[in-house]
Amino acid sequence: MSKVHVKKGDTVVMITGINQGKKGKVLDVDKDESRVLVEGINLRTKHKKARNRYQQGGIIKQEVPVHSSNVMLICKKCNAPTKVGKQILEDGSKVRVCKKCEDIIDVLIEKK
Numbered sequence: 001m002s003k004v005h006v007k008k009g010d011t012v013v014m015i016t017g018i019n020q021g022k023k024g025k026v027l028d029v030d031k032d033e034s035r036v037l038v039e040g041i042n043l044r045t046k047h048k049k050a051r052n053r054y055q056q057g058g059i060i061k062q063e064v065p066v067h068s069s070n071v072m073l074i075c076k077k078c079n080a081p082t083k084v085g086k087q088i089l090e091d092g093s094k095v096r097v098c099k100k101c102e103d104i105i106d107v108l109i110e111k112k
């Protein structure tokens with residue numbers, strides 16, 4: 001299992017840095033690097049050159065991955081940043097739980 005506590009599609013909030021307090025959706029997770037790509041967070045401006053006269057050049061903004069320790073998951077039930085716990089249910093399913101409301105966030109591994 002990866003140490004990254006969030007996954008694609010989660011809504012997270014930045015807890016450090018210049019983007020602190022900003023929320024966004026996780027677009028991608030790099031488990032090896034423990035980095036997450038969050039929609040609208042940590043944007044870098046890139047200048048795009050026009051390749052030919054039919055194509056416009058210009059400035060595009062692109063997200064740069066941030067370290068997973070800089071984000072916190074937002075629990076859909078509490079609607080607040082929370083720590084994520086992992087639990088194994090009696091039937092063997094592995095789930096992620098919100099440490100605040102103890103509600104199941106989602107199922108990681110369903111029982112076989």
Ligand SMILES: [Zn+2]
Binds near residue numbers: 077100
């Ligand atoms: Zn919760």
